[in-house]
Amino acid sequence: METETLLKVEDLRVEYPGTGWRSAPFRAVDGVSFEIRRGETVGLVGESGSGKSTIGRAVLGLLEPAGGRIEFGGHDVTHRDRATQRQVSRRLQAIFQDPYSSLNPARTVGRTMVEPLEVQGGAARAGAVEKVASLLADVGLPEDSTDRYPPSFSGGQRQRIAIARSLSISPQLIICDEAVSALDLVTRAQVLNLLGDLQRERGFAYLFIAHDLPIVTYVSQRTVVLYRGRIMEQGPARAVHESPLHPYTQMLLAAVPVPDPAVQRVRRARRRATAVSTGTAAQPPAEGCPFAPRCPKVMSRCWTQRPEAVPVGEQVVECHLFGPSNRPAWVPSPVVRP
Ligand SMILES: Nc1ncnc2c1ncn2[C@@H]1O[C@H](COP(=O)(O)OP(=O)(O)OP(=O)(O)O)[C@@H](O)[C@H]1O
């Protein structure tokens, strides 16, 4: 069924051990909940260090969550034993920013690609060589690619190899972590188109991680906005882009360069005016909203109370500006004329 939930992340918490002597663990992901339906692209966007890759790694089973729940294909996979991880990894793949680091430079592309098929054994193993050739053709790589080594390919071509390799096991979900961020604009557009075409043909879902909101909006049906390990806002990609509710999403959009220098000047001035102490002194409150120290609309309760997730239209926002009544708290009441 097209709308069936494929991945369900509920109240996910992930911690890294503290670095200093007796220092407390660092909570990189703090109570994150979202879903991905079959065949859907969900974009995960936020500044550097907001916890995007950590969420990706937890979903991939590379990190043990400190709390919450991860459900994949209807099964609880929060804490995976080896057998579960093996099963899940057949349906879950990842493409990273730098495919070069995940491709063995001393191994031909053909060899690298055949490996996951051989591990599966049986029918996959028998037709492995033919399958690799057809996958490489599917991602638009030259016929002789199987005999060549990764260093002889361009960045865009290496990303195509990574895509072809992730397809070899017929995944249901591919996590693209900054998969196109290192590519030049033309190559980026080509790889994005390829990702879109493959999804239409094969029906898998993407978790598309990036720090660039326009790109995320372009490729996704729904967008999740993350800040310091917490979700600020999520909803249909167009709605989040065209009518962002959370001051943080609005700030992310204001940071996107626009071609018109006059508009850009106004935005820059506005940004300077609203850049409330963004230095290291601006520590987010232990309770409350992590964006409080930077928020131009901050209120006293933002420092002490964690905002609840409030539905506003099709969007869900975690911000005290939005009351529980589905109506922005700051909308002025209608003027009563005599
Ligand atoms: N192995 C680790 N040990 C300790 N802290 C870590 C580790 N990996 C990440 N962190 C911290 O966790 C937070 C989230 O990191 P993460 O890599 O998930 O961010 P990100 O949103 O993917 O950032 P970027 O856009 O730069 O890739 C950051 O503050 C980071 O410093």
Ligand SMILES: [Mg+2]
């Ligand atoms: Mg990252």
